[in-house]
Amino acid sequence: MNFPRIAKYTGWHLITAISALGLGGLFGLFQVLDHAGIDLYPQLQSVGVQSYYQGLTLHGVLNALVFTTFFITGFLNFATSHVLKREPGVPLLNVIGFVVMLVGLLMATVPLLMNEATVLFTFYPPLKAAPAFYIGLTLVVVGSWICGAALIATWRAWRKDNPTTRTPLIALGSLVTVVLWQICTIGLAVEMLTMLIPWSLGLVEGIDPQLARTFFWFTGHPLVYFWLLPAYVSWYGMMPKQAGGKLFSEPLARFSFFLFLVLSTPLGFHHQYVDPGVPIGWKYLHAILTYSVFFPSLLTAFNVAASLEIGGRARGGTGLLGWIKKLPWGDPSYAAQNFAMILFAFGGISGLTNASYDMNLAVHNTIWIPGHFHLTVGTASALSFIGISYWLVPMVTGKQLFNRKLGVAQAITWFVGMLLMSNALHLLGLRFQLPRRTALGASGYLTPEMTPFLIEEVIGGIILVTSGLLWLINMVGTVASKKKLETPLEMPVAEPLEPMLAPKWLDSWRPWLALTFALILIAYGPQLYIQISQAQSTAVGFKPW
Amino acid sequence: MIIIFAAAVTTSAFVIGIQLPAPVARVDSRLVATPGATIFGEPGVRELAPHHLEARVLARTWQFDPREIRVKVGDTVTFFYTSQDVIHGVKLMGSNVNMMIIPGQVSRLSATFEKAGTFKFLCHEYCGLGHHTMYGEVIVEP
């Protein structure tokens, strides 16, 4: 089925997302080269990038904030429209949402490129960027809210016409993602509107940096679920179909999505274990809650693996592991996402490690941490989104994918490159306690024992960037190609193995939302009250770059 | 599963005695360096009791003051850090001392030195162009 309007809107999001990752990923190359002793930043100065840290800010902002947000808002609106078989409910919302995001992006990009906002993607005050940076990022978030509202509007319009039909899983997962996002970004909005923007405009002189960090991480941890849940929408709702199988348990999938909604916000203090301004008891509570979110993750791993096994067996695979060989590894969209899952399993393990106190003391702010999140956001999300793009871009443009084999090669190289780079980063952090966010090449911290790992890191990084380039070639090739699709593509939609009805409590939002707010209130309420009432806005801004 | 993890965190927190930084005191980052205004007015090491020292370290872009802390094997040192400007961090190599240094806050953790040697403490939070040059050393003498 063809819905030209949502295809057009999604196309806008995809162009922006693909350009962001294309440019942002490139800076990864200069970072791994710097660590290996090859300093290309003097050359980069002639194109206006002044330092390792300006490049790293661009890398973090473009990859983790811009690529993800534009891709997710585009993809989820597309998926919801297609699974509900209708154009957007209020198209104006889609248009305004995108325009606000784009204006925000342009506003934030100017100071980034002019070296006026070299504050990294976490922009902790009292590092002080130009106001346009904060205002621009805020607009990106506001635009993403409007895109979320657009998605909800589409679902409501469908609900009016289908008062008794159960919401399809893909739409439910998309709704949970945008609702989670609307709730958790309150922290960031408060930080921006009441602290950073007035302060950067010079309306107030001082700021309380500890309080700003608490607001930041209120949004910062659920942010990772905002990155992951769209991949889960695809893993649960689409990949079983691509594998030729069925979704093992639909009710369990619905249950997991709701659990993520409830559990992903009230645990942000696990990013602040070593902050001086947060009492131990609250760190302890958030540590326990952090482990609880491991539960829906396990459910997901189990459910998705079982669904893929159904597919592998339906395709003639036998034996304990024989079904794995029969999975459609020649399909770039499938292969990329399956590789993403495998690396995510490792990422989950290293994430568990980060969450325990003693390990956190060992690895906090070491280069182990980028090792960890390149497996999660940098692969589980990014490589899944790349996989999705292999069917989404052809569907949106009506063109055939430029080259399937190139796509498979891309998926394999990402897997190999990431395995190497991430392994090296983990070990460099754990064994040698190398700090992250540090121009290591110019520091005095590197010793000869580290050399093998630095070489592994740079080889992995180069393979990864090459993989990114293969993807860009495929994307540009598809858009530029003259080969129209022979038959229109359908979005893959997995069927449940047994059309059993999930229990009623999995259809109603109210209890889940109530639980979400209650947990946030318990986990954050008292500390927010204390930190706000005891705030000392004495830190003036600095621009030490 | 969750219960097992909860038990694990609880043991590591209470039984093994893992310590995390927690609120100690508030300071005004504009005044911390002024002598007499706070304990960071005269940064450095002082002895509280035999084998128990206190180190007051002031972080600013891009150095720790003092840069060098001398102790003896067997000493327990309670470290106090604060920042005069942006956020910094500190990781003392080979120990569990790992803290954010946030303007307006005082970060405190202790370590006991069992081995002689020189141990770097690095700034591990981005604090500007010279971030990768910001470190100090604990020299443990036999």
Ligand code: HEM
């Ligand atoms: C294309 C290949 C990539 C390479 C070679 C690469 C390399 C690196 C390296 C070496 C670092 C650590 C820098 C440091 O801490 O000093 C880093 C940081 C980071 N990367 Fe990547 N990366 C790549 C792709 C990605 C992707 C796809 C994402 C997310 C979608 C991503 C997100 C990040 C983030 C958020 C940081 C942290 C920035 C910060 O600490 O402020 N990277 N990257």
Ligand SMILES: [Cu+2]
């Ligand atoms: Cu520093």
Ligand SMILES: [Cu+2]
């Ligand atoms: Cu630093």
